[in-house]
Amino acid sequence: MTASVPVLSRRPRALLVGGGLSLVLCLVGVVHLGLGASGVGIGDIARVLVGSGDQNTEDVLLGARLPRTLTGLVVGVALGVSGVLIQGATRNPLAAPDTLGVNAGAYFAVVLVAFTGADLGPIPSGGAAFLGGLVAIGLVYLLTSGGVLTPGRVLLAGATVALAGTSAAELMQILDVQATRGLFFWGNGTLMQSGLERPLTLGALVLFGALLAPLLARPLDLMGLGDETAQAMGVRVERIRPAAFLIAVLLSASAVSLAGPIGFVGLIAPVMVRQLGVRKHALLIPLAAVLSAALVLTADAAAQLTLPPSAGYAEIPVGVVTALIGGPVFMALARRVSTGDADSGAAVTVAGQRHLPAYTVAIGAGLVALAAAMAIGLRIGDVHISWGQLGTALFGSGDPMTEAVLSYRLPRILVAALAGACLAVAGSAVQAVVRNPLAEPGLVGVTGGASVAAMLVILVVPSAPAVALPFAAGIGGVLMLSLVVLVARGPKSGGRSGLDPTRVVLVGLGAGATAMALVNIMVVGAQMNISAALTWLNGSTYGRDYTALNWLVLPAVVAVLLVFASRPVNMLALGDELPRALGLRLGRVRLLVLGAGAVLASGTAAAVGAIGFVGLVAPHLARRLVGNSAARMVPMAAVLGAVLVVSSDALGRWLIAPTEIPVGIVTSLIGAPYLVWLLRRNQDA
């Protein structure tokens, strides 16, 4: 975990690594310059450089190639240095501008600027990105600095902040497609530039930041030994850490405003350089910068070679390629990370059972809340219906128009309620097995696996019946879950079969990134009508009628069975030894409960697509209200899940009517702050 600092730096090796990396960067840079839509090759460019080239080549070089290659260099250097600083300041190899939410915060700020319609030059828009990044890392810092700075906690906080920023950015894109046009593509990071002005201006900024970074080299080396040791050796940790963050944000915000959010480079490059034996920050900073630039240019060159711009309709954004490569690296790193959560068995511990209200009171209040949410959901919408009209219609004597309108709202609300309940129970089941309150199906990579499989079906067998989509998605989801669990088990840990909860989520994050990169490549490469898949993936109750309830019958039955089987489910929480001693066939129970979670999650996805956070928030709240026993917790979670999805659905229909916000975005916007609060609260406990 901790980057140990060898007392002696091995100079010859550092020289070798430095020379090698610089050579690689030069080679990649030359290849990158030779790629482009006009067919101007390296040979033509070489002739220009020796003074015998034609005007055309010179124009292409100045007007398209150099701006693009320079952008790659600037972005690479910015992300590499930023990554080193963040990893050094947090002593965490998985920390980077993207995993700590800085990229997402900067991206959100840029989308916000586009949304308000202000036309800013590169510097002011970079300023907005800077502020966004600062707010993001500030939040993460606030969430973690008060308590123990465990690496897992920092990353969870970062992922949550990033999630909130991205959801908000997506919401703005739904609100105004035209103003934020093109940002969807840019949202994945692209090096395309049509002039040298932007890369040069922002490049100057990056150069400034990169030159400041070495000033922190020695303090960061010492901080690698631990805060106290560093303090004792005269490092003012409380100043150095914010300074490192500040420069890191400046750098990554410049990169984001130049090319959009490009993930994983800032994470991989420093780790790789360290693997090569370079530990001292004075060398780490420049070498990571060089390697990171080489990575960005290689990724972009690979994208251009895969789908040559001269032949294609669109390009693969460079960020997609880096995510494709970076996801597995992230998984491999997360596999070895010690998160400090393995023994407690929870990344987010459940509060002790203080002042629990009586179970009947809690569930009664929950049902009242559900009834209220459903009534309000029935009442609000595009067509005005008074409470009186609603009442008479419900008792069978309403006017035809009211009844017609209710015939749309009622099935939708019922589907939302049942789906919410099933999601909550699915979350409870998976969490019980993995013994991790964060292990809701969406947070452990299952969504990604399901999406890849669904897209594959659409691409390979476009004529497949509708039922094939959730079927394939199910297989993809199960495979991904198996992979994540397998990887997260990590190196042999003395026969302990309990999964480190934070590690499961971290590995899941990496798996999800790779999967979504694959989906993006399929989308761009196939250039086909994918609205079916996108509709399904977005999580929406739009247009659902009673037939969607069919999908939920089986899950509902399974949910009831789970409540009846509460004794073995409860025992799963006790770890390995005790249940075995009490005669529980642990393997079989785990499989059955996971299977139950699978049926629950699959039924819901078939009915309403992928709705996030319900499986996390509802069980957690339920535990706080009625304690840990499955017999009480599961029904309570179901009621809360129903309330959450029904209210989110109503909000989504009402906020910007007649346009709708997909319910999945609303639950994310509610769920992310909840998770933030959870993390914050947890450290006080």
Next chain:
Amino acid sequence: MHRMLRALATGGTAVALMLAAVGCGGGTAGDAGDESGGDKSGKGKIAIDTERGTVHLDKPAKKVVALEWTYTEELVALGVTPVGSADNKGYGTWITAKGAELPKQVTDVGDRNEPSLEKIRALRPDLIVIDDDRSKSNLKQLKSIAPVASFKYTTKPQLETMKHNFTELAKAVGKEDKAKEVIGQIDTKAADLKSRLAKADKAGLKYALAQGFTANGTASIRMLTDDAFAPQVLNLAGLKNGWKGKSDVWGMTTVGVEGLTKVEKDSTFLYVASEADNPFTGDLAGNPVWKNLSFVKQDRTRALDPGTWLFGGPLSAVQILDETGKALKV
């Protein structure tokens, strides 16, 4: 990372959907008893050919809801004011052809992808016109409100498809004569432009047609191939498309500035770009590649009116011809 977080944002999906698929058997959400409001037993005096088979109407539809701009435009062209239309604000921004203005009283029923079903229901339409690609999630519900005419825009050749859809729509509202007249206007306009071009010694002029905007400060250019609607309209006037790139379903190739070097040398560059966001006069103006393109050097770059809609119906077709004539000064 962004993508991944998006996955999380919409997260919480299946662990094993197949179990449910097996459990629920044939009860799929999509195929249960498609009852069509007015499409009873296939009998009716009017039969219109749609993407999803023949739709029958007893009498011409009077109250029509259109859920795609092109069909809203077509209804207006036929002299039928729709009772409801999706995204009226967007329509007003993008469709500015003469005679295509949407009267204020037309109810906005929301987004084109997920229009408000209850609002449509409240309008009590007797025909709903939708784009087939956008119908995945609501076809069944719409059919229970009124007969649904589902058309596809991108079927090749797009100009013929537009004429066919337009004629079928005209049948549905009892305005076939008007449809003939409107389609005739396209040919008349094209012939007129052709003769004016000939007079100006520009017959068979080669062009490239582009739509441009900037995304995060960088030009993004959509080049239209002969698979697209707008070039097919221009070709009626004897003009020749000098862009041969590979195209997507809409008939476009999206390129950066370097891609423009593939425009055939003798082409006149026609483009549509909004006034506030014109990459050709803004972002690209100082770019060496742009400055050295033959149509830039020889001043053969022409802006069409920013409101020219390149993916529209018959009125937009006429507007494309008019604007091109104006731009070429014939």
